[in-house]
Amino acid sequence: MKHDAVQTYYGETLQGSADLQTNACCTAGEMPSHLKPILARLHDEVLARYYGCGLIAPAALKGMRILDLGCGAGRDVYALAAMVGETGAVVGVDMTPAQLEVARRHQAFHAEAFGFSKSNVEFHAGFIERLDDLELEPASFDIIVSNCVLNLATDKAAVLRGAHRLLKEGGEMYFSDVYADRRVPAALAEDEVLYGECLSGALYWNDFLTIAKAAGFGDPRRVEQRPLTIENPELEAKVAPIRFLSATYRLFKLAGLEPACEDYGQAVVYKGTLPDAPHAFALDDHHVIESGRVFPVCGNTWRMLAETRFAPHFDFIGDFSTHYGIFAGCGGDSPFNGLETPEPVTPAGGCCC
Numbered sequence: 001m002k003h004d005a006v007q008t009y010y011g012e013t014l015q016g017s018a019d020l021q022t023n024a025c026c027t028a029g030e031m032p033s034h035l036k037p038i039l040a041r042l043h044d045e046v047l048a049r050y051y052g053c054g055l056i057a058p059a060a061l062k063g064m065r066i067l068d069l070g071c072g073a074g075r076d077v078y079a080l081a082a083m084v085g086e087t088g089a090v091v092g093v094d095m096t097p098a099q100l101e102v103a104r105r106h107q108a109f110h111a112e113a114f115g116f117s118k119s120n121v122e123f124h125a126g127f128i129e130r131l132d133d134l135e136l137e138p139a140s141f142d143i144i145v146s147n148c149v150l151n152l153a154t155d156k157a158a159v160l161r162g163a164h165r166l167l168k169e170g171g172e173m174y175f176s177d178v179y180a181d182r183r184v185p186a187a188l189a190e191d192e193v194l195y196g197e198c199l200s201g202a203l204y205w206n207d208f209l210t211i212a213k214a215a216g217f218g219d220p221r222r223v224e225q226r227p228l229t230i231e232n233p234e235l236e237a238k239v240a241p242i243r244f245l246s247a248t249y250r251l252f253k254l255a256g257l258e259p260a261c262e263d264y265g266q267a268v269v270y271k272g273t274l275p276d277a278p279h280a281f282a283l284d285d286h287h288v289i290e291s292g293r294v295f296p297v298c299g300n301t302w303r304m305l306a307e308t309r310f311a312p313h314f315d316f317i318g319d320f321s322t323h324y325g326i327f328a329g330c331g332g333d334s335p336f337n338g339l340e341t342p343e344p345v346t347p348a349g350g351c352c353c
């Protein structure tokens with residue numbers, strides 16, 4: 001699908017989320033309580049033009065510099081602007097003039113609503129496949145977010161390569177998008193409604209993992225997911241039997257990440273010091289780390305906590321001096337499986353990757 005068809009869809013066809021024909025570009029579920037008062041301060045027009053499919057508000061945002069790919073009318077930009085505070089900054093990029101016009105028009109409103117002396121956001125017109133064309137310093141962002149946009153991109157690998165280049169070492173891409181259970185036939189991507197509704201441009205989930213790793217993001221971690229029900233019989237019939245879901249992934253830019261989860265006998269203890277997460281820190285959907293509890297981790301998880309903005313919130317036990325093999329539970333294809341020497345005992349939680 002061409003960029004101009006998507007621009008028409010988001011700039012003219014849709015005037016607000018009520019015009020959507022499916023529930024793909026919608027965010028379901030209960031909003032976390034700490035986000036409710038922030039969203040309550042956003043401008044109605046910005047809220048009405050929200051087309052995201054997930055929550056892109058990771059922990060520890062104070063003072064961060066964030067880039068939003070395909071920011072639309074700016075709902076997430078402004079919510080994140082409140083969370084990073086006056087010492088942080090949020091930059092939005094979008095290719096649709098009508099969306100950017102709404103976003104820019106409410107800049108002063110939000111600075112005032114948050115009590116900031118000046119706006120901490122800026123918006124750039126551009127294509128996320130060509131981030132190099134924008135005046136953005138390489139390695140200058142702590143976090144890159146995106147909400148229901150990668151599926152619309154014509155060159156998804158270029159988007160991820162560009163994002164990797166713009167992230168600082170130790171930074172992360174934290175984003176929600178739509179994924180298919182198989183490769184979507186090219187003919188369906190020619191259907192403007194199916195494509196505009198974020199369905200027929202969706203990546204097959206396993207291709208996404210391959211592309212992310214090739215872009216330099218080792219060991220992608222899924223944070224949450226929910227099946228998409230579409231809720232439009234005509235469009236459901238067109239895509240059947242393909243199944244879709246929306247998922248949030250975090251991709252860390254960490255040079256030391258290994259292809260598999262290796263065991264160095266390390267562990268971490270969460271101090272419970274992150275605001276809004278006093279009892280447990282959720283790194284991903286299978287690493288929910290309770291405060292005060294010794295939690296065994298593989299080398300990759302260690303780096304995601306020790307070499308990122310999360311480091312001050314953890315105590316770290318061990319180092320990389322001794323390697324004990326594959327992390328318990330992760331060695332499904334190990335040639336040592338079934339041999340007499342027993343595998344190490346699997347800690348609670350099973351495989352870490």
Ligand SMILES: C[S@@+](CC[C@H](N)C(=O)[O-])C[C@H]1O[C@@H](n2cnc3c(N)ncnc32)[C@H](O)[C@@H]1O
Pocket residue numbers: 003006007010025049050051052053069070071072073074075076093094095096099126127128129146147148149152153154198
């Ligand atoms: C589904 S909407 C999501 C908008 C916003 N993230 C939100 O949650 O409301 C998709 C947005 O991505 C933008 N977009 C799609 N493809 C793009 C591309 N290749 N480059 C830049 N922006 C793009 C569209 O203009 C539109 O505003």
